[in-house]
Amino acid sequence: MNLDYALLDIGAEPQGFVDDRAIADSIGLTRRVRQLERVSDQPQLVSAEPWEGEQVVPIAVVHDDDRGVWRMWYSTYAMNVERRPDIGTHWAMHLAVSDDGLNWRRDDVNVLKADGLPSNNLCVDEQGEPIEGPVTVFDEPHDPDPTKRYKLINYRPNYYLSYSEDGVHWRRAQEDPVWSNGAGDGLEETHFFMRDPKLGKYRAYMRVWMRHQTMRTISLGESDDLLSWSGPKIIWTAHDYYGVGSQIYGMTVFYDGGLYWGLPWMFYGDEPLDPNLRQNMRYKLAWSEDGVAWHALKPEMDVLPMGDPKQFDAYMVFSPGQVVQLADKNVVYYSGTNNRHDGSTDGICGVGIATVRRGGFVSLEAGADEAHMITHRTLIRGDHLTINARTESDGYIDVELLDDRGQYLKGLRFDVADRFTGDDTQHKLAWNGQHDLTSLRGQNVMLRFKMRNAELFTYGVGGDAATINAPLGPRPISAGRCPKTPVIDGQLNDDxxxxxDHCGVADQFKQYEQNVNAEVQTRVLMTYDDTHLYMAVHCDEPQIEKLSGDVIDGELSERTLDNDMIEIRLSGPDQGTFFNQLMVTPAGQLSHCWFSVDEGGSKILDKIEWEAKTSKVPGHWIAEIGVPFKVLGVEPVKPGDTWQTNIIRHRHVDGDETTSWSCLFGSVHRNELSGALVFK
Structure with missing residues (x-):
């Protein structure tokens, strides 16, 4: 079992199992790659009107909450313009509607008027002409300008941007193209545009020709506003493992389960030995962490199984429209045909629908024998954990949590885990009915699974956006310059x-093993001048009479670690894993150590070159401390400097208790868990 793997900081993204990065150890599990599943073997929409030509291509499907219906924009293409009466174009864009996203009817908008043209569902530009060229449509209902709710990019050649308020009547955003031929590695008509939910920008995956127009590749361009574009830059070319004659014609991309998923449209020319592949276009499956560097997944597999030659999508499938993402599944609306690319066959073309579970392309599968898996350390930023999983009727999944040292976490063991059965893409894990893990926020935990007749797709950290995005650890100590140097006498009566107004405050100390406020609290004030850092430590102590702190001739007792004590850790901006350890007991004992993870431990300094005084009063004890910057090995600070710091209290009046300003989660020497000291 490898527990030294890098920490997984997944935020609110699900963690899947496309590779082994999340798995520390496992036994009895099989990785399974799933295919898309057709909703029907029959097309959901086919060319049915004289003006629709031969090819039907879905370019956008959205649910219109205002109208309470699904809307599909689709393009049609006619090889012979004369077959399109009174339109006179190869391309045209149409609108269909549906109550369920499955059964479609043409939306009789009837805005294109021409002699001999019946009522129709064609969309038009400001001149009342059909929308031409390969097209992409975005529905953005939250745009502050309602006349720009719908956005359209089409290739004429060059790419032009248009806006619409109703999705039917369109107007150009500007006369000039927003992306011109000659940009980057070259523009092409075959494209896939998307709004990237992770980056908050638009991306275009574009076909680019290489080798004197004989090899198709995929390139990437980006834009913040659809008006100005970078690239495109070639990012991917078909590898030999896709077979002889393979080329990436285009690619559908979507973000799901913490990864970018690609459905490359793998085109095969006349080279393949298998005649069934020639002049075909099939979906393959790929994944990426950033949408730029792509990895093939099971390249020998068609992610949408190709059907019988008589089936409408037997020879070519592709989808320039964005994937529709529902709560439990991703829906791909695609164009399928049993025509070959070179036109050597004569068939039909229609809109097909295929789905895959959210986060569901890859799973870890357990059979009849119980299987086990433990994850690598995962940072908890939220307040609960979730799994995306399913079981057979006699299957189950149990989960327990370990800390980052592999020790069991109390109350989160298998014996009190609520067993999961059934099918859920967002199941909250619970123990004895409780799923709240707020006390673990900021801690690294490992999840241990045991499962039988079950599939695990992803696990994740849950919580609202405010919780997930809130800084880990305590609020920074903001220390200002003191107006007058304090007298170090343990009285804390200096101005x-x-x-x-100028003192930085560290309070709300946490328990040793979990991010929960300590029952007995501590409060520390910090300030500074040109030469020193000053600290005032106020320790609540309801059993003040039991305080320990032995002094032998002014030196540290051998039993120092058994004493009550305040430990202050300080690491300057250029000190890396090194930090100073300053320790003060209620009796006034002082100790100064240097500790470095890189150097493998600590060194006790023989000479104490800083001062501290302590005092006791009913209910608490006090330490007042002054430390020269030079003793800490740093230059005098200036406003804006930031150090790492933590203050740890060792309390022994009633057993052994350790608390700290920034939670240590049960591990003493964790400098990376320190908070920030900011000088203002």
Whole structure:
């Protein structure tokens, strides 16, 4: 079992199993790659009107909440313009509607008027002409300008942008193209545009020719506003493992389960030995962490199984429209045909629909024998954990949590885990009916699974956006310059400790093993001048009479670690894993250590070159500390400097108790869990 793998900081993204990065160890599990599943063997929409030509291509499907219906924009193409009465174009864009997203009817908008042309569902530009060329449509209902709710990019050649308020009547955003031929590695008519939900920008995956117009590749361009574009730059070419004569004709891309998924349209020319592949276009499956560097997944597999030659989508499938993402599944609306690319066969073309579970292309599968898996350390930024999983009727999944040292976490063991059965893409894990893990926020945990007759697709950290995105650890200590140097006497009656405008505060100390407020609290104030850092430590102590802190001739007792103590860790901006350890007991004992993870431990300094005084009063004890910057090995600070710091309290009046300003989650020497000290 490898527990030294890098920490997984997945935020709110699901963690899947397309590779082994999340798996520390497993036994009895099989990785399974799933295919798309057709909704029907029959097309959901086919060319049915004289003006629709031979080819039907879905370019956008959205649910219109205002109208309460699904809307599909689709393009049609006629090889012979004369077959399109009174339109006179090869391309045209149409609109269809549906109550369920499955059964479609043409939306009789009837805005294109021409002699001999019956009522129709054609969309038009500002001149009342059909929308021509390969097209992409975006529905953005939250655009502050309602006349720009719908956005359209079409290739004429060059790419032009248009806006619409109703999705039927379109007007150019500007006369000039937004993306011109000659840009980057070259523009082409075959494209796939998307709004990237992770980056918040638009991306275009474009076909680009190479080798004197004999080899198709995929390139990428990006834009923040659809008006200005970078690239495109070639990012992917078909590998030999796709077979002889393979070329990437285009690619459908969507973001799901923490990864970008690609459905490359793999085109085969006349080279393949298998005659069934010649002049075909098939979906393959690929994945990427950034949408730029792509990895083939099971390249020998067609992710949409090709059907019988008589089936409408037997020879070519492709989808320039964005994938529709529902709560439990991804829906691909695609154009399928049993025509070959070179036109050597004569068949039909229609709109097909295929689906895959959300996060569901890859799973870990357990059979009749119980299987086990433990994940690598995963940072908890939210307040609960989820799994995307399904079981057979006699199957189950149990989960327990371990800390980042592999130790069991109390109350989160198998014996109290709520067993999962059934099928759920967002199941909250619970133990004894409780799923709230707020106390673990900021901790690294490992999930241990045991499962039988079950599939696990992803696991993840849940919580609202405010919780997930909130900084881990405590609020930074903001220390200002003190107006007058304090007298280090343990009394805390100096002006600098009475004026909170310049004092940085560290309070709300946490328990040792979980991010929960300690029952007995500690409060620390910090300030500075040209030469020193000053600290005032106030320790609540309801059992003040039991305080320990032995002094032998002014030196540290051998039993120091058994004493009550405040430990202050300080690491300057250029000190890496090195930090100073300053320790003060209630009796006034002082200790100064240097600790470095890189150097493998600590060194106790023989000479104490800083001062501290302590005092006791009913209910609490106090330490007042002054440390020269030079003793800490740093230059005098200036406003804006930031250090790493943590303050740890060791309390022994009632057993052994450790608390800290920034939670240590049960591990003493964790400098990376420190908080920030900011000088203002």
């Amino acid at each position: 600098c400790w009475l004026d909170f």
